[in-house]
Each structure stands twice: as structure tokens, then as C-alpha cells.
Amino acid sequence: MRVGVLTGGGDCPGLNAVIRAIVRKGVQEYGYDFTGFRDGWRGPLENATVRLDIPAVRGILPRGGTILGSSRTNPLKVTDGIRRIKRTLAELEVEALITIGGEDTLGVAARLSDEHGVPCVGVPKTIDNDLSATDYTFGFDTAVGIATEAIDRLHTTAESHMRVLVVEVMGRHAGWIALHSGLAGGANVILIPEQRFDVEQVCAWVTSRFRASYAPIVVVAEGAMPRDGDMVLKDRSLDSFGHVRLSGVGEWLAKEIEKRTGNEARTTVLGHVQRGGTPSPFDRWLATRFGLHAIDCVRDRDFGRMVALRGTDIVRVPIADATSRLKTVDPALYEEVGVFFG
Amino acid sequence: MRVGVLTGGGDCPGLNAVIRAIVRKGVQEYGYDFTGFRDGWRGPLENATVRLDIPAVRGILPRGGTILGSSRTNPLKVTDGIRRIKRTLAELEVEALITIGGEDTLGVAARLSDEHGVPCVGVPKTIDNDLSATDYTFGFDTAVGIATEAIDRLHTTAESHMRVLVVEVMGRHAGWIALHSGLAGGANVILIPEQRFDVEQVCAWVTSRFRASYAPIVVVAEGAMPRDGDMVLKDRSLDSFGHVRLSGVGEWLAKEIEKRTGNEARTTVLGHVQRGGTPSPFDRWLATRFGLHAIDCVRDRDFGRMVALRGTDIVRVPIADATSRLKTVDPALYEEVGVFFG
Amino acid sequence: MRVGVLTGGGDCPGLNAVIRAIVRKGVQEYGYDFTGFRDGWRGPLENATVRLDIPAVRGILPRGGTILGSSRTNPLKVTDGIRRIKRTLAELEVEALITIGGEDTLGVAARLSDEHGVPCVGVPKTIDNDLSATDYTFGFDTAVGIATEAIDRLHTTAESHMRVLVVEVMGRHAGWIALHSGLAGGANVILIPEQRFDVEQVCAWVTSRFRASYAPIVVVAEGAMPRDGDMVLKDRSLDSFGHVRLSGVGEWLAKEIEKRTGNEARTTVLGHVQRGGTPSPFDRWLATRFGLHAIDCVRDRDFGRMVALRGTDIVRVPIADATSRLKTVDPALYEEVGVFFG
Amino acid sequence: MRVGVLTGGGDCPGLNAVIRAIVRKGVQEYGYDFTGFRDGWRGPLENATVRLDIPAVRGILPRGGTILGSSRTNPLKVTDGIRRIKRTLAELEVEALITIGGEDTLGVAARLSDEHGVPCVGVPKTIDNDLSATDYTFGFDTAVGIATEAIDRLHTTAESHMRVLVVEVMGRHAGWIALHSGLAGGANVILIPEQRFDVEQVCAWVTSRFRASYAPIVVVAEGAMPRDGDMVLKDRSLDSFGHVRLSGVGEWLAKEIEKRTGNEARTTVLGHVQRGGTPSPFDRWLATRFGLHAIDCVRDRDFGRMVALRGTDIVRVPIADATSRLKTVDPALYEEVGVFFG
Structure with missing residues (x-):
């Protein structure tokens, strides 16, 4: 099986840790091949790819940014976007697509998966920690x-x-x-x-x-x-x-x-x-575990799902859950902290 | 109301953050007075105290160690230990005792609370993260x-x-x-x-x-x-x-x-x-929230309880829950991580 | 002998390290007493002092800022400024004044020393590293x-x-x-x-x-x-x-x-x-050695002098040397570095 | 002109910064070509080389270790060592050799240069700061x-x-x-x-x-x-x-x-x-300047020389000066610091 991976939206410490975990486990345990798509959705849109194998992910765990590059390209706003993506995936014989991104990137993945039959797995990413359905996102702690x-x-x-x-x-x-x-x-x-x-x-x-x-x-x-x-x-x-x-x-x-x-x-x-800079140990731990569980979703052909943190467990939720509403600060929590103001 | 506070066992980044949060909220919101006991259980055993008010906790948030000092003194192994503690608390008119510590310190607090009617609230502390009933303890992330x-x-x-x-x-x-x-x-x-x-x-x-x-x-x-x-x-x-x-x-x-x-x-x-050294932001956040909730336990006269982290929430559990068994690494988690060995 | 110490101008990591070294060596080796003046020149102007002895300097080595406080008060611009300073020093029986500061603070010290017979020793301080007569100033490396x-x-x-x-x-x-x-x-x-x-x-x-x-x-x-x-x-x-x-x-x-x-x-x-924050080891080393040599200047009654770094040695130069002209970046050095531009 | 570069002895933060500066200035300003020798003196002994051009040195400034690898191989102890080195240099048309290393590596360079006519330039390197003829070596501050x-x-x-x-x-x-x-x-x-x-x-x-x-x-x-x-x-x-x-x-x-x-x-x-780890800014600055001046020695055909720090200047000294005696701590300096003991 060939699996595609892309990273979309703003860069965020931990992206490389996710990619490394996906590839290490995918190759070593499941024997998968990988295709890295360049610059978020631009990659499958324009068939822009990056070699993605074990040597390619060596040493990237502590490095910020993303070896795949990123962009805010939105295929839903591009003429014929979805068809072009499906064509690229078919040409490259990519049977599953792991999308690592925030609200926008995952929103596209949810649509592709739920409405167009593209087998996507999501990994939540936002430095702002404002994605629902997960206790924390990596990058935030850094x-x-x-x-x-x-x-x-x-x-x-x-x-x-x-x-x-x-x-x-x-x-x-x-x-x-x-x-x-x-x-x-x-x-x-x-x-x-x-x-x-x-x-x-x-x-x-x-x-x-x-x-x-x-x-x-x-x-x-x-x-x-x-x-x-x-x-x-x-x-x-x-x-x-x-x-x-x-x-x-x-x-x-x-x-x-x-x-x-x-x-x-x-x-x-x-x-x-x-x-910027190297991800904190917490973020490396979280990002790595997200990666390990995302490739397990692929193995289980459990598509349309996103990995998420609940307490100390990694769970699976519908991708759409993460993007349906913003996770904002609870007024009660803000008030709790207010004891230190002034 | 006068509230006593002590820290027991090995030092751990975040202890001062707990103490500060207890005192800030206790004084500002509830009007409590505080007595700091010196060097863990030695403090109430020997009536060794430290002034504990808002000026005393100024600037201690980022500092490792504990301003109260610590020791491994176990009153259960000291002749007449429990009676001496009760006498000190009575003399000083301390009506509630917040004990911040690990398995040993909390074990004593559970006994004092459950068997001897001493109104204790527990705050879990261990650098090793091996206390049950809480997702994480502060100090571990550091x-x-x-x-x-x-x-x-x-x-x-x-x-x-x-x-x-x-x-x-x-x-x-x-x-x-x-x-x-x-x-x-x-x-x-x-x-x-x-x-x-x-x-x-x-x-x-x-x-x-x-x-x-x-x-x-x-x-x-x-x-x-x-x-x-x-x-x-x-x-x-x-x-x-x-x-x-x-x-x-x-x-x-x-x-x-x-x-x-x-x-x-x-x-x-x-x-x-x-x-050693300054606690990580995660540990300062966790320790501070533990402190804020511990003083709320006192206000609610909810004794014999310990604060704990579940996901992103601070909850209350019986102190004894934390000390009944060691939280060790799950074999499945160790195996999950094993993909990176070799 | 009683020695006064003040810090003037913007805060700078290493100020506390200088103060600690002066006091430790002054007390232990020479048996001096110290008076800390508060907020730069405001201290001797207004007889605002801080206790300065060995307990007062304990633990301050790694701490940024200055325990003496600082200000930009310039006694040359204050009515009767110099007379008021001399009166304070006389009243407190301060026989030597160590002034830690930048261009402005040292400029005053040079005038006081050279023109008004106030026995000053200077310690150069600027985060910008733009004081002449010394290879580096502490705070810059941080x-x-x-x-x-x-x-x-x-x-x-x-x-x-x-x-x-x-x-x-x-x-x-x-x-x-x-x-x-x-x-x-x-x-x-x-x-x-x-x-x-x-x-x-x-x-x-x-x-x-x-x-x-x-x-x-x-x-x-x-x-x-x-x-x-x-x-x-x-x-x-x-x-x-x-x-x-x-x-x-x-x-x-x-x-x-x-x-x-x-x-x-x-x-x-x-x-x-x-x-802000803790000084780098280089700055702690430099600041400490400046302090040790400044108190030696006092012992030698070598006033009107400033300590300075030359290679790995601490030397003494006239205070005025440091303030006569700004040490700017040599065009040749800027050009040397220019190979990395573009 | 083709210039060889090697790094010998223990790894040390700043080695890559030296290499990068040599190559950037050598290529951009003087139009030189470079040959990287692998693992210290093993490289020229065994004709083991690494590509060394501007893309090869991109991004290495903040990275510890050395992209050339290192070893403690001593060609003076290898049968026919010097003849083999000369043969390799001749075959590859390497006209100058920059050797970055400590006492052992530079000792060989001095011998090669002074006795065997191999055109060497030295760059001093030791984490221990114990090389004579230079105020500091990079790696020490880190x-x-x-x-x-x-x-x-x-x-x-x-x-x-x-x-x-x-x-x-x-x-x-x-x-x-x-x-x-x-x-x-x-x-x-x-x-x-x-x-x-x-x-x-x-x-x-x-x-x-x-x-x-x-x-x-x-x-x-x-x-x-x-x-x-x-x-x-x-x-x-x-x-x-x-x-x-x-x-x-x-x-x-x-x-x-x-x-x-x-x-x-x-x-x-x-x-x-x-x-280990990233070099401190001081070490990056020093290492970079050493590199820039080392390539200038090559341009000037000033061989048998080593770059060194004197105050804030980079100077040139005979390589042998650095290796003739160990730079140890002066008893007077140790005594100066002794005021803090106890």
C-alpha cells in the first residue's frame, strides 16, 4: 500500500515528529510505501511530491517546521480542485491520505472523505490550541x-x-x-x-x-x-x-x-x-503518538477519522468534529485565573 | 479560618507555584490566614513554622524547590507522632491542613484524615509521575x-x-x-x-x-x-x-x-x-491550578480529598486513591514506543 | 571603612553579580562595611539606602536586574546635586563610592572624582557594548x-x-x-x-x-x-x-x-x-571579576579609575576614558561579516 | 585553487560554523573549490572525502558536531603516513589544507607544514580551552x-x-x-x-x-x-x-x-x-571569525600559521605556538576566585 502525507496551514513545532512516526511505523511494521506531498494541498493538486522514506525522516524529530513544506492553498476554492486531487492520487496509486493541519486543512479532508470518497485520516495541528475534540494540539506547549x-x-x-x-x-x-x-x-x-x-x-x-x-x-x-x-x-x-x-x-x-x-x-x-524552533518534549511526545495512531487508522482502513488526545489516551474521532466549532477559553477558567490579576 | 500548608518528600519544580496559588486565592478571595509548616511533617510535629502570607509568596512562581523546606520525616514512625501533630494544630488554631507530597506524605495525610479526624487536603507531587488517580503530576514535565x-x-x-x-x-x-x-x-x-x-x-x-x-x-x-x-x-x-x-x-x-x-x-x-531549576510552563500551570482547587476543597470543607488532573480538568478524589498503588508504564504503551528501538 | 555602591541607568543582567562580588570580597578579605544606595544617583542625593551585607547578596548571582534599583537621575542636572551627594556621603561616613553604570552614570562619577574629590571607582555597564576602554561589557553576551x-x-x-x-x-x-x-x-x-x-x-x-x-x-x-x-x-x-x-x-x-x-x-x-532574565555564564564571570577588581581599587585607594576587560585580564583605566567616545562597529568588521549577506 | 579541510579530535560545538565560514568566503570572494576530508587525518591518509560546497554548508551554523566527521587517527604513527597524505593531496590537486583541531591535530599540522612542506593553516579547537596562543577556543563557552x-x-x-x-x-x-x-x-x-x-x-x-x-x-x-x-x-x-x-x-x-x-x-x-548541542552565540561568532581568517591565510599563502583570538581581534601565530605547552589555570586566578569557597 502507498500512503500519502501532507502538512497544511502555518508551520508548527511537531509536524516533523508526526511525519517521522508515520513513516517509521508504516515502513517497519506494515511495509507501506509513502509519498510526501509538497506544500499542503498544492501537492496533490499539482502532483508536487517529495521522497518520503526512512532516510528522509532521519534526524527530523527535534526540528521545527515541516520537511514537506506548507501552504494555505484550498482545493475547494480552486477550479476543478477535487477532481485534480483524485486524479493525482490515482496516478500515484496512493490509497490513503494522511492530512496534518488545522481547521482549514482538516475541513477539506472532512469534505474529501465524507463527500468524495477520498480515504483520509486527519492529524490536528494548531499552535493556538483552538481545535475541538482534542485536549491539546502539538505546538501549543512550545x-x-x-x-x-x-x-x-x-x-x-x-x-x-x-x-x-x-x-x-x-x-x-x-x-x-x-x-x-x-x-x-x-x-x-x-x-x-x-x-x-x-x-x-x-x-x-x-x-x-x-x-x-x-x-x-x-x-x-x-x-x-x-x-x-x-x-x-x-x-x-x-x-x-x-x-x-x-x-x-x-x-x-x-x-x-x-x-x-x-x-x-x-x-x-x-x-x-x-x-519556531525545536518542539518541547511534550509536543514531541504528543506529535509522535499522533503519528503512530494515524498510521494505525490507515492500517484499520478507518478513514474520515482524526486522532485526538483525551487525558493520556490517543482516541479517534470524526474529522468533522474538530472543525465544527472553535475551542475557546471557558469563561469559568478565565475567572479562575483572574485571582492573579492586578 | 487558619490553614496550614506543608511540603514533604523530595523537592520538585512546582511546589512553590502550588503554595503561591493557595495563599493568593485563600487570602484574596476567602480571607483565610496561613501557617507554613517547615520541612514536611517535622513542622507540625515540632511546631516549626514559617510565615506564610502574600508578601512571602511574591516572586516564587518560577523558582524550583520549596520555600517551606522538605523532609522525609514520617510521623507514623515517631513516638506519639499523631498526638503531637494534633496538639500543634490545636495550639495554632489551624483548622485545615494542605499536604503537598508524594506517596509517603499523602499516605500519612490519608491516615490522619480518615482515622484521626485531622481535616487534610492533598496535593499530589512526584517527579516520577507514578501516582495513581491523576493524569500527570507537576515536576514530571520539567x-x-x-x-x-x-x-x-x-x-x-x-x-x-x-x-x-x-x-x-x-x-x-x-x-x-x-x-x-x-x-x-x-x-x-x-x-x-x-x-x-x-x-x-x-x-x-x-x-x-x-x-x-x-x-x-x-x-x-x-x-x-x-x-x-x-x-x-x-x-x-x-x-x-x-x-x-x-x-x-x-x-x-x-x-x-x-x-x-x-x-x-x-x-x-x-x-x-x-x-532542579525553574518549573516548565506546563508544570507551573498544573501546580497553580492544583493550588487553586486545593484551597477550594478547604472552603468546601471537603477533607480527605486530593486534587487530580483528568484531561484538562482538575477533579477531587479520595487521598487514599493516589497511594493505593503505583502508576507504572502500561506494557502496551512501552510496546507502542518500541517501534523506535534499534 | 564604609563603601557605598550604586547602580545607574537601564537594568542589565550581571549587575547583581557585581554587587555580590564586591560585598563578598570586601567583607571577607578586607573587613569593610557597605551601604547600598537606592535607584542610582537618587540614593546619595536623597539619602535613600539599602542594607548591603553578605546575607543581602546571597542567591543573587543568577538573578537579572539589580537589588539596589536603578534610575536615570542625573545629579549634575539637580539643584545643588553634588553638594547633596557629598553631604550624604559625609553623614553616612562613606569613604569610597563604587558606581556601576553606563555612559551617563560613569560620566557623573568621573566629574565627581576628578573635579569634586569624591573617591569613586567605576564599573562599566551597558547591554549595547558601546563603552570604550573595555573589550566587552557584561549584559551584552546575554x-x-x-x-x-x-x-x-x-x-x-x-x-x-x-x-x-x-x-x-x-x-x-x-x-x-x-x-x-x-x-x-x-x-x-x-x-x-x-x-x-x-x-x-x-x-x-x-x-x-x-x-x-x-x-x-x-x-x-x-x-x-x-x-x-x-x-x-x-x-x-x-x-x-x-x-x-x-x-x-x-x-x-x-x-x-x-x-x-x-x-x-x-x-x-x-x-x-x-x-532580562538570568545573565549568561560569560556575563556572570565578567561581572564577578569586575566586582572583585573594583573592591581592590578601593583597597588600593586607586580612585577615579574604572575596571575594564582587556583580553582575559581585568585592568584599570581612568573613568573618563570610557565615556569620552562611543565604541561603534568598525566598518572593516561590518564588511568582514558582509560575506553572509544576501 | 582547491583547498582541503579536515576536523580532528573530539567533537566540539562550533566546528560546523568554522567549516561554513571557510567555504562561504572561499567560494564567494576567492572562487576556490573545496575538498572535505572525512574523519580527521584518516581522510587524507585514505583519500576519504566529502563534497564541500555552498549547499553542503547550508544550515549547519547552529549544529553541533562536524559534518566532516572526526577521529583521533595520527598519521605520524601510521606507516608511511606523511607520504600517503602528500600523495592524496597531489592526486586531488589540493594546494592548501585547513586543519581544525586540538593539540594532537595541530601538532601534526605543524610538523607537516614545517618539516614536509605541506601548506597547512590551523584553526584551534578544544572544549577545554587549554590551548596556548589564543584567549579562548570555541566550544568552551558552550x-x-x-x-x-x-x-x-x-x-x-x-x-x-x-x-x-x-x-x-x-x-x-x-x-x-x-x-x-x-x-x-x-x-x-x-x-x-x-x-x-x-x-x-x-x-x-x-x-x-x-x-x-x-x-x-x-x-x-x-x-x-x-x-x-x-x-x-x-x-x-x-x-x-x-x-x-x-x-x-x-x-x-x-x-x-x-x-x-x-x-x-x-x-x-x-x-x-x-x-553536544548547538554552539553558544559567542562560540558561533568566534568559530565563524576563525573560519573567515583561516581562508584569508590561504589567500595570503601564509602557511604554517594558526588563527587565534587576542582580545577582540583575530591574529595569526605559528601553529607550533599553540601546541608547545598546555594553557593551565594561573594560580593567581584560582586564588582570586577562592573568595567564594566555603
């Missing part, structure tokens, strides 16, 4: 680690000077990275996209913190918005995919805090640093 | 991170020279650290206490690995033993607590490999490095 | 480490996607951090304040890099400016000290690259993260 | 960083328990790693090969430290020996190269301390972990 380390470093400046430090972290629609890194880093304010924030409340926390001890650290998810959204909305721009880009809530917030409290404020925007 | 980093580093030497590299990691009775760090670090052999190993099989893996690519890395838990146990048993010694200490399985194994395969072998023994 | 780690992480994204990644690092007047971290991180373009850059040349490098391999990484010092400076100058603002602040050369450059090359570009602004 | 991090971690255990922690670090003949990491890590005792230690003095320091604060950390170089050397000498063994191997001074010392002071002691043996 991103939280990077953001936490940055916050840790800022404490020494906060202790020595009287400056508010604002850290803008990833999270366009869900505040998981902000929440986990903010809590782990001992931030005094954490702002997430799930709940519009009140700038006056933020300033009150900042001011009370100054009184209690040293200067405060504010962690803000890039997708967080103030209650009076218009203040930020006028700075909006569109990114290359036509999505709205909220440019610089961190910088904007720092200026507001300076203006309203009279304290100096400085901003750190971590950006793509959060999705 | 230890795995340190061991994985060491394995990562050894790859470059393995690539450049023809030497077998043996890494001995913690895990006297359970192989979790070896399994997770070995998998995450791309080790070629992982040996755990749950399954006696066959030195000939290890040498076969070593030899085949040399043929396939560069020199192999062998991860061995300190409690792992060869099938023919006598080889190691003669090197046994007793540690200060009267427990059997298997001295140097890593060094022993390296010598066996040299002797049997003719390849040079080198050993790294990480030792206490694995339980 | 800052370079943090910036390099960020660049390392960006490579995986650059490999997986077609995006230009711009990293803005510290360095208002000197490009040392950009040069060292850019070289160590394998950046494709490095822009420093010492040489105005040509945006067209940057875009040419970006384009050629895309052709040769994966997406380029551009490191830009915050003080770097394009040849046609007006493009940036209109974004200038003043910071709280009345200095010109070039706001966002990184963000500006990313937009220019997008506009001119048609490639997407993303920016990371590390900000104060670079001056 | 090793110190790894050892320091381990010591940092042990402090938290030392603070929480009453145990002496012994860390054995690299350094067979010189104590540089022990001295720098011990100082940077805040160790309470540092033992180096240059000065035989008195176990009673060590125990006195241990005991006084226990009284003053928390448990002590003892850093011992693998080559350190007690005054009464016989105690250790009976444990000596020979390694595969026929050198004396002092097996386990750390373990031996821990047992002596336990026996003499009654305190529990634990040992960490870092081993090859210290020479």
Missing part, C-alpha cells in the same frame, strides 16, 4: 514555553524600573497561549479574544499593581479587543489572505496605558518566534 | 525536559564518533521519565523498571543501529534491571532511608556493552539536575 | 544570546513558508547586538546604526535569497536608519527622557519590503526581553 | 554554559534538603570549565587538575557552608586529584587511546565527604553532554 520565557525575562526589568511591560502573544480567535503563558509567567493582566476588555479596568489593575509592588506585566493576545472596539478597528488592515488583521493591539494598549496612567509602557511583540 | 535536552546534545557526539552513549535518568520504580525523554530525544533503546531487560537484546540493537546510521543512544531508568538480576544486585547498597539503592545501572550497562560489542561506551548520570 | 535564540526559531518558519522575517533588536547608537546575533543566527541581512542602509539593496538581498534557498531573515538594530532618513524621521517621537525615539524601524522596513518586492514580511520586536 | 545550567538547577535541591551535591565536569589537564562554571554557578568549592586538593579542606568547607546557609555544591574537574593521590590512583584505568582514565573522581569524592562529614552526598556526571 509556543507557551517561548512566551513564558519572554515574560520571565521582563520581570527583572519590571523590578528595577517603573515601566509597564506589554507582551503581545499569538491567538487571533482564542486566548489559550495568552492564558497559559500569562499564568505561568506571573503576568498581572491577561487579555484574550473571548472577552472584550475594558481599558479603564486594565489601567486600574496597572495602578494598583504599582502600589503593591513592582511594575506590572500585561499579556495580550493579538486578537483581543477593547470593549469600545472602534478604537482599534480604525487601525485594521487586511492580510494577504483577505482576512482582517488587527494590527498591533499591544502597541495600541501600551499607548493607552501611558496616556491614561502617566506611567511609561513598553511593548514586546513576539510574532513568529512563537511558532 | 524533569523530562531536562533529560530530553541532555539526549539532544548527545546526538551531535554520536554523529561525529563511534561511541555508544548511555544516559541514566530518574525513575526508581516507574519508567515514565525514561519513556518520555527517550522518545522525545530520539533514543534508540529505552529501558524501564517495569520490564527487566536482556543485555543481549540491547547489544543487538546497538549493533544494528551502528550499521544503519550513527552511534546509538541508550536511555536507562535508574531502577531498570537486567533479566539476570544478580549481575547488578551485588552492587546494591542501602541509602540513608534504608531503601535499596541500585548503584549505577548506567555505568554497569556501558561496561557490558563495551565488553560484548567491542564499541566504546560513555555514560551520563544526570542525577538531581533533573529535579 | 542580550546577544536572547536575540540569537529568536533568530534561530525564525528559521523554521522561513524554511516552511515564503515570508521575509524582520527582527528588530536593541542598539540605538551602536550595532553590536545586531551584528553578533545576526551573525550567530545566520541572518541574511544585518543593519546597524553606524551605516545608513539602502532599502533597494536590502530588497535586492531579499530577492536573491529567495532564489537561492528559503526565505530571508533581516536583523535590524533599533537605531538603524535608511539613507533617505526622512522616510523614517516623520515617525520620530520623543521618549520620557527627551531623547529622540525612532519608532519601529523594523515594522517600517517590513512594510517597505512587502511593497517593493511583493513578498509578505513579518516583524518581531524583542524589546526589553533582551535585557 | 560547555561552560551547559555545566553552569546544571549547577543552577542543583541549588534548588540544595536549598530544600541537607545534601552535598558534587558535579563532575570535563577538564582532564586544565580546570577552565570547572573554574568558569563553578564561579558562574555559585559553587562553594571548585577543584581543578592544576592543584591537588586536600579532602580535609574540602570537608571543612562543606561543614562551614552547612552552618552558614544551605547545602554546598562542589564542582570538580574530571582530572582533579587529591593530595594523597594513591587513593584515586588505584581506580585508574586506561581508555581506548592508551591514556590514563581517572574513573570517577566525583563519585569518589562524594563517598569521602559522606564518610568524613556524615552528610549525604549525591553526584552528577555530565559527561559528553558538555560537548
